[in-house]
Structure formats: C-alpha cells, structure tokens
Amino acid sequence: MTLENRLGLGLVRQPKTVLFGPGQRRQLPRVVGGLGRHALVVTDARMATTPDFCALTEALAAAGVRVTLFDRAEPDLPRASVMAAAQAAGSGIDVVVGIGGGSCLDLAKAVSAVLTHGGDVRAFFGEFRVPGPVLPVVTVPTTGGTGAEVTSLAIVFDDERQMKMAIADAHIEPHTAIIDPELTLTCPPGLTAATAADALSHLVEAFTARPKNPTPEQLATQIYVGKNRITDLFCAEGLRLMNRSLGAVVRTPSDIAARSDVMFAAYCAGMAINTTGTAAAHAIQSPMAAIGHAPHGFGVGALLPYVMRFNLPYATAEFAEIGRILGVAGAGASIGEQARAGILRIEELLAEAGTPPDLHALGIGPEHFAQIAQASVQATRLVLNNPAPMTVATVTQLLERAHAADRRWWTPEEAPALTA
C-alpha cells in the first residue's frame, strides 16, 4: 500500500508575511504600526518580566502604538484566560500581538476572534466556526517550538467539558509571524527540549500523513486535507535542520546558529501541520496528558518511536525517504532497511532531547490504556491522517508496547490488516 498523492496536490496555508532571523523582532513596531494604533499584547507572567519583552512593548509605545497588556496567559490555555483577555482589552483594539510560547500565540488568535465577533469563545470551537475575518494577529514566538506562529489553530482548554478544544479556522491565520531565534536564547532547557521534540514529531507525522486527494469542496471546507507536495518540502527541510542542530541546541543553549536551525525547523513543521494536521502520536497524547501531565512535547515524543513502528508497514517509502534526508540510509540498502534506519535516527534525536523513552516514565500504567485508546480513536481528524488504521484494539497494542519499551519491529502478521 502506498500513500499516493494522486492529484499531485500542492496546498499551503500561511501568514501574509513571515519574518525570520536573529534581530527581526525589531521590526515589530513597524509591522504593528502598519496595522493600527491600538494593540492588545498578550503574554504570560514569566515572559512579561523579561528584558526582551519590555524592550518590545517600549518600542511599540515609542512608535506611537497604544499598548493594552494582558500578561496572564496560562499553560494549556484555559477558556477563562481567553475571556479575561477579551475583557481586559475592552474596545478600540486594532491589532492583537501574541508574544511567547504556543499558548500565548493561541490566545492571541482566540481573543482576536472574540474581540471581532463577540460572545463566548466556545462558539468558535470546531472547524470553520468563526463567522468572518478577525482583527489582524501578529505572532512573536519565544520557543522553537509549537509552530503556532503560523497555524490557523488555537487550542483552548474547556473547563465545562474538561477537555482541550480547537478553533480550526483560516480566519484566525496570523497576519504576520516575526520569528527571531535570539528570543529563544533565554528559553529554559527543559522547555527547549520538549518543544524541539514536539516540532520533530510534527515533521514526522506530517511527512508520513495520508494524502487525502480531497475534492475542491473538501479543500474549501476542511482544515486538514492531508500531506501534499508543498508540505513535503517543508518537512524535508525541517528534518534536515533538526538532524543538524537538535542535539546542539540542547547541549549548548547559547548556540545561535543551532537555535536558528531549530526555530526554522519548528516553523517548517508549523507550515506543514497547518495543512496536513498531525496523526496518531497527537491523537493518543491528548487523553494521555490529562493523566500523566507530561509536557506536550515529551508526551508525543515518548509515543513517537512506537507510533513510527506501528505506521512503518503503511508508510515504508516515506520513512525510507526520511532515512535518506537524515543521511543514514545506506547506499544500496533496501527500502525497508532505509526506512528502519530513518526511524532509528529519529529515535536518537528524541533521546538527545531527553524525551522519556516509554509511557511508564510518564506515569501511565495499563489501568489507563482503555480510557486512552477509546478517547484517541475519537479524534477523527487525526485518525484519518494516520497511515495505519487506528482502532481501540490497535491503539491498545501500541500502548502496551510503548509502556513496555518494546521496540521490536511489527511483523507483517502483527500489523493491523491493510484495509483502511
């Protein structure tokens, strides 16, 4: 079975402008000033006290932009944070600026929808539920990263349903992303490692996602439309850069060249998942996070070795290409050997980031498997992306292996039926 892009489809959703490079944050006043005179700037309490952040808001003020600050973004973005930010903003906001990690950037996108269309953010949960254009959003990421600076997705924790919900809508696509690797120099080591593992997982999941051969109508109404020739370009470049610099950025946090590589790789990953979406590792990690409370990146990173093995029989050519991109596929080796070499190299990179090697290390036990398996197969959009068929039975098998750190290759008899 091959993952065939029968349409030869190329599609990318992206901000109007992306500025990348050390020092580019200094363009913020010019960018924001071109969009309006009154900015809502959202960040978290840690970021708000840093000299980098203060310099940015002072530069905005010096450029004549009135700044209303909301510095209470919380991790995993509770719904209450979105509504509190909207209330703090009041009226008259022209542009929303998010500075920080993924939840700060998601907050900027979510609050922009609320400020424009009113009501409760819950009304926008789902796919294409935002009724129209929103206030322009400028994203300035400080981790490398979630890719949230370029995605049309905002993940919000709904206190009522006690689960993470997504606003998935092209209307909340950021207007401009300003990606300055110097801003990651002060990122704490654990966060650097976890966000790099997340970005690496995005690259692998997007590159091995199913091409869906969507109709023009599906392209217009669905947010995740499968892998295609443009997302493959981003994935290949992102994987190359992670291969070169993920280890360096963990070992030597002050290495700006490595920081640039990893931040560009995270941007590439964001560009890819903005069209493909993610797959099994993310579908399984979401319910797992409620139990183990591992950082998102370490959760998906811990799952990835087992997800890759599960998917290998269904995406052998793609994993072989990963092996060639990472420079570990031997000349003359079979496609199967190249694919396994690619998977082993991804695992080395995860280990270099310090990702926990199995689910046991994340506090997940067999007593949680049924709950996790049942919830993960309900993440329909991600399940449809995954090359191997995800059912309660196959996900349970995967969890058993991931818990036991069982990294044997699935035999053809063990691989789920090649029917999906």
Ligand SMILES: [Fe+2]
């Ligand atoms: Fe992720």
